[in-house]
Amino acid sequence: MDGHKENPAARLGVQGVKQSSFNSNHYTRPPTKIVRVLSAFINGWVGHRFQAEIELHDHAINLTVSTIQNKHHVRIDRETITVRGYQGAKTTVAKYWLPEDQIDKANALLLHFQQRRGAIQ
Helix, strand or coil: CCCCCCCHHHHCCCCCCCHHHHHCCCCCCCCCHHHHHHHHHHCCCCECHHHHHHHCCCCCHHHHHHHHHHCCCCCCEEEEEEEECHHHCEEEEEEEECCHHHHHHHHHHHHHHHHHCCCCC
16 A cells, blocks of 8 residues: 555546545535536537437437426427438337426426535535
């Protein structure tokens, strides 16, 4: 042992967290999946499940959309489209977006989540 203390954040795969802030009670947590997705929708994101995996790191966008709609009462619109999937085969997916008349409701929900996590006083 060389006396070097391993950063527990690095061991857990968390990048960009200093040792001292990780051990405090006030470290910054990454946003939750629902906050990431809701923020993306508010900022005009339109996409389907394959795009959501890459761009939002959400591997089950259909479930996240369902939660936003059914639990939090913010409507997310969708349409069925055909895209190229595995090995170029055509597959049917839903394309999702936040309609303009739901933006205020979505912003209020986002503010609620941020306040609950202590990100905003």
